[in-house]
Amino acid sequence: MDAVEVILIMLLAVVASAYISRLLPRAVPLPLVQITLGALIAAKSSHGVELEPELFFLAFLPPLLFLDGWRIPKSGLLRDKGMILELALGLVVFTVIGAGFLIHWLIPAMPLAVAFALAAIVSPTDPVAVSAIAASTPIPKRLMHILEGESLLNDASGLVCFRFAVVAALTGSFSPASAAMTFGWLVLAGIAAGVTVTLLVTGVQRWLTRHFGEPVGSPILVNLLLPFGAYLVAERLHGSGILAAVAAGITMSYVELSGHALAHTRIQRSAVWDTVQFALNGVMFVLLGEQLPDVFHDARATIEESGHLNPWWLAVYALAINAGLLLLRMLWVWASLRLTIFKQRMRHQPRIKINPRLLLATTLAGARGTITLAGVLTLPLLMPDGRPFPARALTIFLACSVILVSLLIASIGLPRLLAGVNFPAETEEQREEDTARRMAAKAAITAIEQTQITLMEAESCVDPEVYPQAAARVIAFYEHRLKEVDPASEQAWRKTDHAEQELRFAALEAERRAVWDLARHDHISDEISRKLVREIDLMEARYR
Template identity: 80%
Template sequence: MDSIEVVLIMLLAVVASAYIRRLLPAAIPLPFVQIALGATIAAQSSHGVDLEPDLFFLIFLPPLLFLDGWRIPKSGLLRDKGTILELAFGLVVFTVIGAGFLIHWMIPAMPLPVAFALAAIVSPTDPIAVSSIAASAPIPKRLMHILEGESLLNDASGLVCFRFAVAAATTGAFSLQGAVLTFAWLVVAGIAAGVGLTWLVNWVQRWLVRQFGEPPGSPILVNLLIPFGAYLVAERLHASGILAAVAAGITMSYVELNGHIHASTRIQRSAVWDTVQFALNGIMFVLLGEQLPDIFRLAGASLEESGHLSRWWLVVYAFAISFGLLALRMLWVWASLRLTIFKQQVRHTPRHKINPRLLLATTLAGARGTITLAGVLTLPLTLPDGAPFPARALTIFLAGAVILISLLVASIGLPRLLAGMTFPAEPEDQREEDLARRAAANAAISAIEKSQVALMESDACIDPEVYPQAAARVIAFYEHRLKEVDPDTEPAWRKTDHAEKELRLAALEAERSTVFDLARRDRISDEISRKLVREIDLMEARYR
């Protein structure tokens, strides 16, 4: 089967998985469906997909890490930075050491550097998988922010540790001093490359737009290329392309605040990135399913080298590693919470007791996902002397099995564990939204008044009486917005908010149906139809 045909079939499998998932029980995560479809493709194909590790790393990781850095809530990241750093760096190192020795003890045929590589690549967590699994579970928003921040940073730290372990496995040498210096260069130069390239590209783009205007689609394409550029520049500097992609995403979130991008571009760009994220995440799990038959066969051969002839030992190893990771995570989270309580005692601040259910939920929420899969598939095929990389298939199989088991445990455990729990409301978001709405409405009214005077005094003014009437209508709209977020009238308005939204959505649906009907009967042109439907769609997106 040609490569292009395989890619197209896999994309179709990703699309099909989204619909099949809706027909299955809620406890079955979407990745399971995609893996099953990948295995079906492998069964129907005459030969598998040959993955080039470096190319696979370049295609999948930079955009996913860039998007994670771009969209993570910065306020939550800064507020809980201490806890996030403990989980993202301390827990990763703790996991690599603990799980690495555990794996080597269980599987003596797997060299210790390879065991550390496996432990490093299964250390990053995936909040996207957790959020999709726990959509019906009442996970506190603050906990989700911590999990997102942990995942963003432990992707980088876990993959950097993985890189060191693979280097030790291929060269047979490891220097602690050299590793520390190399790690410092990887971090500093990688972050600098991501930040510098993002600022430079956006500055050049703004200059070009001022000079020549904004070509349709150009800003979106440039935005898609930034993570790949940051990754490649960092790799040329022998720095961490992983950290460069993360830093580029975080920098992009701050660059976005300058407001120079057109509104239509932001809407289209968001849709493009959602599609890219869905496609890349889906293809990676489909690829895992497509590779599983060969991986299982080669993993069995590696297993025989350890003295076990039964393939059931693969299952034993997978569950042992998975529950070892859970135990290490629970121990670290418990120690981190105890340290926080100790700090509260020293500072004489109100202390909070450890909630066992939340402790267990935080442990189960450490599900593995696409970053683990992308990283483990980049293991070298051979050593520098041409010999096969030791236990490569077994390592990939165990990493894939850990992903499946962690997703399964989280999908079954989290909803049941958090069922019936109530958490205090977090009014900060509503207060911030109301503050922004009031400030924006007042600024809009002031701008309308200034613009009205300027337009009436300009030479282009034909009828001065038109502007006061138009200004009054627009100001009335913003005064209505101010009343909606007025603290004195807020409770009454909140009661009618849901009803008004439903009525507006019904009205918009009627508008759209009418426009489509007129276009079908050739009463209006396709161009007019698309323009009006786009306006209606944007209004509907606002209310939804």
């Protein structure tokens, strides 16, 4: 019963954090609010949360990574693939080596393998934390796409490096040749498992739906279980479950383009996944706050191993590691931009200038979050011979400190750094949207005309005269949409767009109130009122 109560309290804390963050200044990101609530829970609770590392890893990471892979903008990912790969792979290795030696130099009592494990787990950035900060900061969309792509791929690379470092700490040996072969198998088996499981499950589900129909809720449940299936299959093959979850998400985004899922399933599934993402990310940060008092207490007990009795050395270590991570990230981003400029010069392309503010913004935007927390909590409790894992509590404390300090630096530094900067408008996305709307409307008009003729000529047609009138009404809707995206009249239509939205919202709200009023006075049944209100809600969601 205690475990159930703790889970419910944490979920309530996640809900409360969403409202509290709206009362605070916009510069305070949501993760910091959730961490604070977690610390309050720990202060008022008589018992902490006992975390089973492997179970914790399995419960939180696969769905979050799956969703990241599913929703990442693929066009931006492919367009800036060079920059993203340099940050997601090269920067991770650079950080592991540089920060690993820095940590071991700062804390000689921490074994080098454990120092590398700490460096590896703090190397992945967190897109949720950055998005929360970006809500009050004008970060350019292209930079956000690069940061999202980096966080998607560096989750996998950082966790794989973390796994190697932990194995080296447990066995006391590390073979580069064996590590290279193991890494290759982890990548290949993980990606293959994620792609295969997704294609197989969606294929079977499509066949079942085609022959037996689609049970309500079943496709959504299968979709929720998909990342766990891909993760477990990859782990059974001794591949990377993390890469399997990411690959499953990316594959799912392409499967979605086939359009076999029913419309109401897509709507419900999106709402369910939004709730799952909000809950899991929120619980992760609340858990971080709940674990902080115990982690700090254990870290104080183990700080003596480094020869320092004063607990303030913990703060020195935390700040020094954060400074080292920022310096390593800035050096790598600057070198990556210089390499890009050199390539452009060799290809005789127009040269770009390095904007110092954007360079610093990219550096500060590397906030750590859920992946770092989930990974570091999976550190083994014991060595193979039964001894406690060396400096485990100190490693967890320093990883948590990196999360907190990086969030504070980003939330304080980014708004001030980018204040007053005017970025050029992103016109490419608007052009793509207008083109898609135009082509879709033309295809719809063609389909209406063809279907009208088919229905009029069918033997079951009772009154052929109704179809031209119905077709004219539907075609008028799509012709109106074509005018909205017509380049010649684009400016005029855009001016009236906001006013039209406000009028539609007022009308929809009046519709809703009228339906509810009829239901309250028993003029219509509850079933009919729910059906009509759902239609109105979907219409409002479309305009929003």
